[in-house]
Amino acid sequence: MKSNEGMPILPVEAYTSQAWFDREQERIFSRTWAFAGLVGDVSEPGQYVAVQAGLNNIFIVMGQDGQLRAFHNICRHRGTQLLRAVGNTKKVITCPYHDWTYSLEGCLLSVPDRRNQFPDLDMASLGLKKASVASWRGMLWVHPDDNAGPVEAWFGGVEPHLGPHRVDELVEYEKGRTEYTIAANWKIVVENYIDSYHLAHLHSGTLSMYDHKRIKSGFEGPHFHFWEPLSREYAADVERNAPTPLVVPAEQAGAWVPMLFPGIGLAENEDSWSVFHLTPLAPDRTRVVVRTKLADVSLLKFASQSIRSYDFWSGRVRGKYDSDGGDDPMASGDFMQEDIYACEQQQRSLRSPYFEHGPSAFKGEAGVRRHQELVMEWLGEEQ
Ligand code: FES
Numbered sequence: 049m050k051s052n053e054g055m056p057i058l059p060v061e062a063y064t065s066q067a068w069f070d071r072e073q074e075r076i077f078s079r080t081w082a083f084a085g086l087v088g089d090v091s092e093p094g095q096y097v098a099v100q101a102g103l104n105n106i107f108i109v110m111g112q113d114g115q116l117r118a119f120h121n122i123c124r125h126r127g128t129q130l131l132r133a134v135g136n137t138k139k140v141i142t143c144p145y146h147d148w149t150y151s152l153e154g155c156l157l158s159v160p161d162r163r164n165q166f167p168d169l170d171m172a173s174l175g176l177k178k179a180s181v182a183s184w185r186g187m188l189w190v191h192p193d194d195n196a197g198p199v200e201a202w203f204g205g206v207e208p209h210l211g212p213h214r215v216d217e218l219v220e221y222e223k224g225r226t227e228y229t230i231a232a233n234w235k236i237v238v239e240n241y242i243d244s245y246h247l248a249h250l251h252s253g254t255l256s257m258y259d260h261k262r263i264k265s266g267f268e269g270p271h272f273h274f275w276e277p278l279s280r281e282y283a284a285d286v287e288r289n290a291p292t293p294l295v296v297p298a299e300q301a302g303a304w305v306p307m308l309f310p311g312i313g314l315a316e317n318e319d320s321w322s323v324f325h326l327t328p329l330a331p332d333r334t335r336v337v338v339r340t341k342l343a344d345v346s347l348l349k350f351a352s353q354s355i356r357s358y359d360f361w362s363g364r365v366r367g368k369y370d371s372d373g374g375d376d377p378m379a380s381g382d383f384m385q386e387d388i389y390a391c392e393q394q395q396r397s398l399r400s401p402y403f404e405h406g407p408s409a410f411k412g413e414a415g416v417r418r419h420q421e422l423v424m425e426w427l428g429e430e431q
């Protein structure tokens with residue numbers, strides 16, 4: 049496809065209307081594997097996590113037998129959500145409304161005042177509805193359909209394009225866990241993630257340690273993959289220059305930054321691994337939670353790496369614009385703040401009657417066009 053052929057693929061309403069948002073929730077986010085956490089999040093019987101997957105709230109719980117199971121978070125009585133986001137239920141799951149109680153394996157165990165209130169109750173038919181659960185590359189995944197098939201069939205094609213990281217062997221940097229609520233449609237956030245044209249410009253002061261001229265990117269099925277090498281200066285002595293200890297061998301250093309459909313970004317690089325979990329909240333609001341893992345080495349090693357790399361980094365990372373104000377994202381020197389700023393400003397312009405789609409960069413925005421086509425395909429013909 050040539051750069052501007054067929055653009056715009058998605059109309060402005062796709063980014064602003066509740067009707068588009070609802071269709072995407074139903075046809076995209078309710079029909080795909082959803083990120084539910086890191087494997088260590090559910091590691092003992094009774095521990096659980098709940099996640100929103102489109103129209104479905106699903107929880108994963110570990111049974112007494114050590115097995116992970118996923119269920120729709122809906123009480124079989126009048127539908128109340130059973131569990132809150134994360135926690136430990138001990139031995140059973142009890143609904144807060146009327147105390148119907150289920151086993152960790154999803155069977156209905158007890159109903160208060162059953163003999164008087166429900167003389168004919170068929171307990172066996174009122175177990176929790178199952179969903180699918182899987183672990184893949186150190187992450188937990190759920191699918192609303194109990195028969196979703198193997199997660200590898202969904203992600204397998206993109207796996208060869210991902211980093212050599214052993215995610216299970218890294219440790220979470222808890223202080224690095226960050227949650228953002230971005231005033232933009234989820235597709236603007238995804239498009240920003242897969243737009244390689246902006247890297248050398250919006251992030252001229254924050255991502256100059258990578259060589260944006262040697263990017264390799266593309267799609268495998270609906271999943272976007274992206275790789276870029278280190279800049280020459282950074283690569284000259286990456287073992288010394290990396291701000292934290294390396295998580296891959298020095299000769300493989302670089303950044304793998306895929307966006308798994310429909311909204312799970314990974315940032316796998318030479319000294320860290322992060323997951324960027326996007327949840328659409330409203331046509332113009334998107335939540336992103338970022339969790340980061342680092343090398344499993346001593347604090348002393350982190351401290352000495354930070355000292356060793358200090359000279360390389362001092363003065364190298366800076367904001368795009370200077371500012372007197374303390375909270376200008378464009379002066380922050382933080383690439384996430386720069387991205388959020390760009391996404392939110394773009395969303396605002398969509399409301400102007402003077403907005404029209406401009407030309408699309410041949411290579412640097414090819415991923416943006418492909419993602420828009422994918423959204424159209426998943427929503428079906430009658431758009
Ligand atoms: S809705 Fe759960 S016990 Fe009534």
Ligand SMILES: [Fe+2]
Nearest residue numbers: 240246251387
């Ligand atoms: Fe960016």
